[in-house]
Amino acid sequence: MDSVATTLMQQYEPRYGSLAFADSSAALAQLGRYTADLKRLVREKEDALRQIEQAHLAALTLLSRAAEFRDDDTGVHMDRVGLLSQLFAHLIGRSEEESRMLRMAAPMHDIGKIAIPDAVLKKPGGYSTEERQVMNNHTVFGAEILGQSEIPVFQMAADVALTHHECWDGSGYPAGLRGSQIPWTGRVVALIDFFDALTMDRVYRKAFSDEQALVMLAEQRGRKFDPELVDVFMQHVDQFIQLRDEINAAARDYAALLRPDSSQLAREAGF
């Protein structure tokens, strides 16, 4: 604050309050300076927060990528789950901001697999009860890793990691939540993850056709999945499949997961 303004404020403060000045033009000038200073401070704070968010996103997406690698995946699954979930959020009327956050949060759903021993994660054939329990814990580990951050997108990612194996009828894990107890983000990602995983080649089986996967999805309406979400997916299935094919054709690199503008592909797809 400059010295004239300080003197003026000291002189008039007791009588008129802290913003009293000798004349209104001095007051306006001072207010103008305050406003400019405040705007600059807010801008700097927002820039710093954005940089922190980007750094967090880079680190955690990389960790998710490492977890997916161990599960014999190419990484495109992560990209597809993000963009298809964003489309889903958009179709069910979520805000642009929430939809954009889900695109970043959804690819981290299996980050907790980083904590699962290879002996379990890569075991061919069925699991014993104990091994199944270890495997199921990837949800809790994931939520622990992501929940360390207070940034909203990671809070959302922690919710998704924790609840993407909960089932609408209460038969899922880790908590056996049912219906709308499961956050909408977890319900959306569960459905997209299921459909996408079925329609890709795995080491232990070939991909199911889209038609077969849709039949399997319909069978889980009201069981694994929120019936209303299954209906929305079926209604817009052409749009989902078109977007998925575009993602596959674009052969986007890993860095695309980190670019806020990577939803360009989604915009081009018409939402």
Ligand SMILES: [Fe+2]
């Ligand atoms: Fe999972």
Ligand SMILES: [Fe+2]
């Ligand atoms: Fe997945």
